[in-house]
Amino acid sequence: MSRLRFAFVYALVAVVAIGGAVALLLIGLGLRGDDAVAPEPPVAAGPFVAQPGQVERGAYLARAGNCGGCHTARGGLPYAGGRVIETPFGGVPAPNLTPDLETGLGRWSAADFWRALHDGLARDGRPYAPAFPYPDFTLVTREDADALYAYLRSLPAVRRANDPGRLRFPYGTTPALAVWRALYFRPGVFAPEPAHDATWNRGAYLVRGLGHCEACHASRDALGGASAAASFTGGALPTQHWYAPALAAPVEAGLADADATQLVQLLKTGVSPRGAVIGPMADVVATSTQHLTHEDLFAMAVYLQPASGANPHATASRAAPAVPDAPPDQMKAGAAIYHDHCARCHGDAGEGAAGAYPALAGNRSVLLASPVNVVQAILGGGFPPSTAGNPRPYGMPPFVATLDETQVAAVATYVRQSFGNRAPAVSVLEVARSH
Numbered sequence: 001m002s003r004l005r006f007a008f009v010y011a012l013v014a015v016v017a018i019g020g021a022v023a024l025l026l027i028g029l030g031l032r033g034d035d036a037v038a039p040e041p042p043v044a045a046g047p048f049v050a051q052p053g054q055v056e057r058g059a060y061l062a063r064a065g066n067c068g069g070c071h072t073a074r075g076g077l078p079y080a081g082g083r084v085i086e087t088p089f090g091g092v093p094a095p096n097l098t099p100d101l102e103t104g105l106g107r108w109s110a111a112d113f114w115r116a117l118h119d120g121l122a123r124d125g126r127p128y129a130p131a132f133p134y135p136d137f138t139l140v141t142r143e144d145a146d147a148l149y150a151y152l153r154s155l156p157a158v159r160r161a162n163d164p165g166r167l168r169f170p171y172g173t174t175p176a177l178a179v180w181r182a183l184y185f186r187p188g189v190f191a192p193e194p195a196h197d198a199t200w201n202r203g204a205y206l207v208r209g210l211g212h213c214e215a216c217h218a219s220r221d222a223l224g225g226a227s228a229a230a231s232f233t234g235g236a237l238p239t240q241h242w243y244a245p246a247l248a249a250p251v252e253a254g255l256a257d258a259d260a261t262q263l264v265q266l267l268k269t270g271v272s273p274r275g276a277v278i279g280p281m282a283d284v285v286a287t288s289t290q291h292l293t294h295e296d297l298f299a300m301a302v303y304l305q306p307a308s309g310a311n312p313h314a315t316a317s318r319a320a321p322a323v324p325d326a327p328p329d330q331m332k333a334g335a336a337i338y339h340d341h342c343a344r345c346h347g348d349a350g351e352g353a354a355g356a357y358p359a360l361a362g363n364r365s366v367l368l369a370s371p372v373n374v375v376q377a378i379l380g381g382g383f384p385p386s387t388a389g390n391p392r393p394y395g396m397p398p399f400v401a402t403l404d405e406t407q408v409a410a411v412a413t414y415v416r417q418s419f420g421n422r423a424p425a426v427s428v429l430e431v432a433r434s435h
C-alpha cells in the first residue's frame with residue numbers, strides 16, 4: 001500500500017471517528033449536524049451600485065487571487081465555474097461566480113460574499129471544503145472583498161448550474177468539515193506587522209492572503225491541513241504528482257541567492273536565468289502573477305526573502321544529506337540518452353540557452369530532494385506560460401512515448417549528478433509512481 005493510500009485510509013478512519021463523536025455530541029446537545037453553524041438570516045441582495053473605481057480594483061484583485069483560474073472550466077466561459085479541484089479526498093467543483101440569478105451569485109449580498117471569503121461559510125451556513133482556499137482568503141480585507149464582489153457583479157451573467165460535489169464520504173459532510181475547521185481554520189483579517197515596512201506587509205498580504213501561495217507551497221498532514229509551522233515548507237500536490245518547493249528554504253526554491261529581481265522576473269514572465277516555471281506553477285503565472293504590477297510582485301519577493309522573517313524555519317534550511325553516487329551503469333545510460341535527446345536544447349554541459357532553454361546546471365527543479373518535478377518535466381514536457389514579457393515561449397517535447405521508465409530514470413539521474421549538480425539518483429519505481 002503506498003504511503004498516500006495509507007494516509008488516506010488513516011484519515012478516513014480518523015474523520016469517521018471524530019466526525020461521529022462530534023455528531024453524537026451535537027445530537028446530545030439537541031442539534032442536528034446541519035445546525036452546527038447557525039446560519040445568519042439571508043440578506044436580500046438590493047440593487048447593487050459599485051463605487052467609482054471599485055470594479056477595476058476588483059478585477060485586479062481577482063487576478064491576484066487567481067479566482068478565474070479555478071472558477072473557469074477548460075474551454076468554459078470566464079467565472080462560470082465547473083472546473084473540478086482534485087484533492088486526495090475527492091473532487092470539489094468550483095461554482096459559478098457570475099451574477100446569474102438562478103445558478104450564480106445573482107442573489108448574493110456583499111455580506112454573503114464576505115462570509116464565504118472570510119468565514120468559509122455558504123449562505124445557508126454550511127462550511128465550504130478547503131479546496132476553496134478560504135483559510136488564506138480569510139486574511140483579505142473587507143474593502144478588497146467588496147471590490148471583488150463589485151467586479152463579479154459586473155460580469156455577464158452565465159446560466160450554468162453547479163455540479164454536485166464529489167468528496168468521498170464522509171469528507172464533504174458538515175460534521176467532518178466542522179472538525180477540519182476546528183483543527184485548522186482561524187478566521188482573521190490581515191494585520192500589518194509594525195516591525196516591517198509597508199512593502200513587506202503588502203507582500204505578506206498578497207502571498208499569505210489573496211495569493212494563497214501556501215495552498216500549494218505548504219506541507220499537509222493526513223487530513224489535508226497545514227499547520228502554521230508548515231508554512232512554506234514545500235508541499236506535495238498528491239493528485240498531480242508535482243512538488244511545490246519550500247519558498248523559504250534556501251536549498252529548495254533557493255530564494256536566498258535569487259535576488260528579488262529574479263523572482264519578480266519569474267512571476268512576471270515565467271522564465272528567469274535560474275529556471276522556468278513548469279506544471280501547476282505555469283498556470284499560476286499565466287492566470288495570476290503575470291498580471292500583477294511590478295510593485296506588488298516586488299513586495300511579494302521582498303516578503304519571501306528568507307532573511308525577511310516570513311518563515312522562522314528559513315535559516316534552518318534542511319542541510320542536504322550526503323548524496324550517494326548513482327550506479328555507474330545508470331549514469332552511462334543516462335549520458336547517452338541525454339546527448340541524443342536533450343543536449344541540443346539544454347547544452348552539452350547543461351548550460352541551456354539564455355531566453356530559450358533553461359539551464360539544468362544548478363537548476364532548482366533538478367536539484368530538489370524529491371525527483372517528481374524533474375520526472376514530470378521529462379515525461380510531459382511543456383511550455384512556460386505565454387506572457388507579455390515572454391510571448392512566444394520555447395517548449396519542450398514530452399518524452400513519455402519516446403523513453404521507457406528505465407530510460408527516464410537514467411536520464412533524470414544523469415542530470416541530477418552531472419554539470420556540478422548533486423541530488424539523489426532516481427529509481428524506476430519513482431518514475432512509475434510519478435504518472
Ligand code: HEC
Binds near residue numbers: 062094097127132133
Ligand atoms: C484553488 C481553487 C480556487 C480558487 C483560487 C478560488 N476558488 Fe472560490 N471556490 C473554489 C471551490 C472548489 C469552491 C467550492 C467549495 C465547496 O463546494 O465546498 C469555491 C467556492 C467559492 C464561493 C462560494 C460560491 C457558492 O456558490 O457557494 C465563492 C463566493 C468563491 N469561491 C469566491 C472566490 C473568489 C472571490 C476567489 C478569488 C479571490 C476564489 N473563489 C478563488 C475554488 C477556488
Ligand code: HEC
Binds near residue numbers: 397411
Ligand atoms: C526542444 C528543446 C528541448 C528538448 C529536446 C528538451 N528540453 Fe527540457 N526544457 C525545454 C524547455 C523550453 C523547458 C521549459 C519548459 C517549461 O517551462 O514548461 C524545459 C524544461 C526542462 C526541465 C525543467 C527545468 C525547470 O527550470 O523547471 C527539465 C528538468 C528538463 N527540461 C530536462 C530535459 C531532459 C532530461 C531532456 C531530454 C530527455 C530535455 N529536457 C529535452 C526544452 C527542451
Ligand code: HEC
Binds near residue numbers: 211213253279282
Ligand atoms: C496550484 C499550486 C501552486 C500555487 C497556488 C502556487 N504555486 Fe508556486 N509552484 C508550484 C509548483 C508545483 C512548483 C514547482 C514547479 C515549478 O518549479 O514550476 C512551483 C514553483 C514555484 C517557484 C519556483 C521555485 C524555483 O524552484 O525556482 C516559485 C518562486 C513559486 N512557485 C512561487 C509561488 C508564489 C509566490 C505563489 C503565490 C502567488 C505560488 N507559487 C503559488 C505550485 C503552486
